[in-house]
Amino acid sequence: MKKVLISVLMGSAMAVGASAASAATLDDVKAKGAVQCGVSQGLPGFSNPDDQGNWTGIDVDVCRAVAAAVFGDAKAVKYTPLSAKERFTALQSSEIDLLSRNTTWTMTRDTSLGLNFAGVNYYDGQGFMVRKSLGITSALELDGASVCTNTGTTTELNVTDYFRSHNMQLELVQFEKSDEVVQAYDSGRCDVYTTDASGLYAQRLKLTNPDEHVVLPEIISKEPLGPVVRQGDDQWFNIVKWSLFAMINAEELGVSSANVDEMKESTNPAVRRLLGLEGAFGEALGIPNDWAYQIVKQVGNYAEIFDNNVGPDTPLKISRGVNALWSNGGFQYAPPIR
Amino acid sequence: MAAKPHHSTGQTSTKGSIFNDPKVRGIIYQLVLVAGLVYFFWSIVQNAAHNLEKQNIASGFGFIENTAGFLPNQTLISLSATSTYGQALLAGLLNTLLVAVIGIILATIVGFVMGVARLSNNWVVSKLATMYIEIVRNIPLLLQLFFWYFAVLRNLPNPKDSSNLFGVFHLNNRGLFMPRPIFEAGSEAMLVALAVGIVGAIGVSIWARKRQVKTGQRFPAFWTGLGLIILLPVLAYFLSGRPISYDYAELKGFNYKGGMKVIPEFVGLTLALTIYTGAFIAEIVRAGILAVNHGQTEAAHALGLRNGPTLRLVIIPQAMRVIIPPLTSQYLNLTKNSSLAVAIAYPDIVSVGGTVLNQTGQAIEVIAVWMIVYLSISLLTSILMNWYNRSIALVER
Numbered sequence: 001m002k003k004v005l006i007s008v009l010m011g012s013a014m015a016v017g018a019s020a021a022s023a024a025t026l027d028d029v030k031a032k033g034a035v036q037c038g039v040s041q042g043l044p045g046f047s048n049p050d051d052q053g054n055w056t057g058i059d060v061d062v063c064r065a066v067a068a069a070v071f072g073d074a075k076a077v078k079y080t081p082l083s084a085k086e087r088f089t090a091l092q093s094s095e096i097d098l099l100s101r102n103t104t105w106t107m108t109r110d111t112s113l114g115l116n117f118a119g120v121n122y123y124d125g126q127g128f129m130v131r132k133s134l135g136i137t138s139a140l141e142l143d144g145a146s147v148c149t150n151t152g153t154t155t156e157l158n159v160t161d162y163f164r165s166h167n168m169q170l171e172l173v174q175f176e177k178s179d180e181v182v183q184a185y186d187s188g189r190c191d192v193y194t195t196d197a198s199g200l201y202a203q204r205l206k207l208t209n210p211d212e213h214v215v216l217p218e219i220i221s222k223e224p225l226g227p228v229v230r231q232g233d234d235q236w237f238n239i240v241k242w243s244l245f246a247m248i249n250a251e252e253l254g255v256s257s258a259n260v261d262e263m264k265e266s267t268n269p270a271v272r273r274l275l276g277l278e279g280a281f282g283e284a285l286g287i288p289n290d291w292a293y294q295i296v297k298q299v300g301n302y303a304e305i306f307d308n309n310v311g312p313d314t315p316l317k318i319s320r321g322v323n324a325l326w327s328n329g330g331f332q333y334a335p336p337i338r
Numbered sequence: 339m340a341a342k343p344h345h346s347t348g349q350t351s352t353k354g355s356i357f358n359d360p361k362v363r364g365i366i367y368q369l370v371l372v373a374g375l376v377y378f379f380w381s382i383v384q385n386a387a388h389n390l391e392k393q394n395i396a397s398g399f400g401f402i403e404n405t406a407g408f409l410p411n412q413t414l415i416s417l418s419a420t421s422t423y424g425q426a427l428l429a430g431l432l433n434t435l436l437v438a439v440i441g442i443i444l445a446t447i448v449g450f451v452m453g454v455a456r457l458s459n460n461w462v463v464s465k466l467a468t469m470y471i472e473i474v475r476n477i478p479l480l481l482q483l484f485f486w487y488f489a490v491l492r493n494l495p496n497p498k499d500s501s502n503l504f505g506v507f508h509l510n511n512r513g514l515f516m517p518r519p520i521f522e523a524g525s526e527a528m529l530v531a532l533a534v535g536i537v538g539a540i541g542v543s544i545w546a547r548k549r550q551v552k553t554g555q556r557f558p559a560f561w562t563g564l565g566l567i568i569l570l571p572v573l574a575y576f577l578s579g580r581p582i583s584y585d586y587a588e589l590k591g592f593n594y595k596g597g598m599k600v601i602p603e604f605v606g607l608t609l610a611l612t613i614y615t616g617a618f619i620a621e622i623v624r625a626g627i628l629a630v631n632h633g634q635t636e637a638a639h640a641l642g643l644r645n646g647p648t649l650r651l652v653i654i655p656q657a658m659r660v661i662i663p664p665l666t667s668q669y670l671n672l673t674k675n676s677s678l679a680v681a682i683a684y685p686d687i688v689s690v691g692g693t694v695l696n697q698t699g700q701a702i703e704v705i706a707v708w709m710i711v712y713l714s715i716s717l718l719t720s721i722l723m724n725w726y727n728r729s730i731a732l733v734e735r
């Protein structure tokens with residue numbers, strides 16, 4: 001009942017909460033002194049609170065980058081944990097300024113929900129996890145399986161499509177919260193746990209015996225995950241978009257949180273533009289000119305946020321793969337700052 | 339509406355302006371209030387439509403016809419992967435009704451048994467009932483829901499090690515699998531026989547009551563009726579050449595296929611709702627029984643009635659008048675509480691609606707559907723219970 005109530009409140013907030021969308025989000029954010037950022041309810045590597053309530057993760061770092069750009073202070077973020085189901089309503093009704101919660105960029109979301117995707121901070125795809133003891137090696141052997149997953153996600157749609165197109169029977173068991181999905185899978189309710197591959201690696205850590213489970217080789221969908229804002233506020237959209245691009249460009253230019261101060265001496269014009277030493281790029285966004293310097297200094301470049309949160313030295317042990325820079329054969333590519 | 343003034347109306351209306359007539363004034367005030375409310379809601383709708391459009395959010399009910407692309411794990415109507423959002427919502431609604439109806443029946447039984455048990459003279463029985471009531475009423479329903487769901491799940495075996503009964507019932511952590519009857523040509527006879535049986539049973543009970551009033555002789559109407567309802571269709575079954583065959587569930591691959599199945603989510607939800615609401619009903623029943631003067635019991639005993647019949651024939655019928663109104667609100671609570679289903683993957687209207695909301699982004703429309711569904715179910719329940727309440731109310735002669 002509480003969920004219904006929240007949704008009703010959100011709905012009526014949307015109905016009555018007048019022209020919130022057209023108001024400048026940047027002004028609101030400055031007035032509040034913090035970016036209100038919608039994140040997950042706990043997905044290691046992406047957005048996860050520790051026992052003191054400090055949030056970390058690659059999605060959280062996008063929030064922090066925006067705060068660093070606007071305030072020169074990466075800590076000026078307030079987090080709103082959201083289930084997959086709640087996230088878009090929360091953004092539409094202006095409860096949050098920015099949604100950075102492993103959210104897949106799809107056409108419906110981009111067009112009919114009144115939202116804009118500001119880029120991709122992690123290229124993902126949907127995968128399957130099963131018990132090793134089943135002896136299964138391919139997703140095509142899953143005919144008749146029970147599959148546990150989250151409601152309100154692209155996941156449930158992809159898996160239905162996949163089973164249908166391969167003429168396989170499917171029992172889909174859908175929970176609202178990820179923790180229940182993990183528990184139900186762990187207690188044997190389902191043969192298969194499906195979600196974004198990154199999510200599988202993260203959630204596997206929560207199982208009783210992570211080693212007894214394998215992720216199958218098939219990736220059945222494209223899941224470009226990125227930050228989302230409301231339509232109708234181009235300035236705020238630009239700020240979020242370029243905060244992400246700044247981190248990717250910084251990696252490409254070899255600028256990291258460790259060397260950003262030395263790099264101020266660099267003669268490379270691209271580096272000088274990035275760090276706000278030439279041109280007035282911040283001004284054009286309505287924020288200080290050292291915006292990108294603050295991002296790299298306080299949060300890091302893209303390689304750093306990847307390695308710190310999901311990389312090979314973290315429990316998730318994910319390699320760069322398609323998330324490498326375009327110059328290294330991956331998909332990460334940011335338009336130039338000029 | 340204002341009461342009629344004492345002095346004659348003809349006199350007052352000639353005296354002052356009609357605004358001094360309390361009746362006219364009352365009507366005007368009400369009209370103004372209604373107009374204000376209409377304007378208020380109209381402007382909310384307008385404002386919402388305007389803002390949705392400005393935010394580029396789709397609106398309207400057109401999405402009902404679009405392909406849903408997901409399948410709830412329990413559907414009472416047959417759905418396919420290409421079914422529409424409308425059909426998915428209907429399936430969700432039926433699932434809500436199913437769990438509400440079964441929950442209400444079971445909770446009523448548990449509640450009456452426990453309410454009477456708490457008043458029992460047997461110390462152990464009454465203390466056990468008290469413990470049940472006090473524990474269950476004081477733990478949030480959501481926790482109980484998780485408890486029962488995962489308690490049920492964790493104690494059930496994998497499909498490969500299912501517990502089997504007679505080789506045709508199979509129980510495992512995917513559900514309870516049963517043979518599904520297939521009605522072939524000729525089975526209409528059984529339906530007719532069933533109808534005849536029911537009519538016969540009603541007839542017998544009316545006749546038996548009349549006879550008892552007239553002659554004082556008792557007749558086992560209940561058992562006769564039950565016999566008619568069961569025996570006639572069975573007879574028809576054999577006479578029409580056994581027109582029912584069964585589709586048995588069989589272990590294939592991951593799980594049992596075919597047959598009928600009851601999913602653990604349904605069991606968990608029904609169990610939690612029954613046990614939770616049953617505790618509240620037990621208290622209502624106890625209060626109702628205590629409200630009947632003790633003299634009634636003594637009088638019944640004095641007439642030679644034993645404890646059972648006293649309770650059944652004297653106390654409960656009178657207690658019902660006190661019990662029904664609060665019982666109605668428990669039924670409404672149970673129905674509304676069933677919306678917690680989404681927590682344990684039971685596909686009720688809120689769960690399915692939530693998925694639809696998320697896939698289409700049409701929050702206002704889906705919330706409107708939820709509100710209409712719960713409002714209709716609640717009003718319907720109230721109407722039925724009020725009707726029942728009137729039919730048993732004291733008739734003063």
Ligand SMILES: N[C@@H](CCC(=O)N[C@@H](CS)C(=O)NCC(=O)O)C(=O)O
Nearest residue numbers: 040041042084103104153154178199
């Ligand atoms: N990327 C998909 C799925 C996102 C999703 O919700 N995944 C789950 C499972 S990995 C999750 O983030 N759970 C964490 C939580 O609920 O807090 C989408 O955008 O629809």
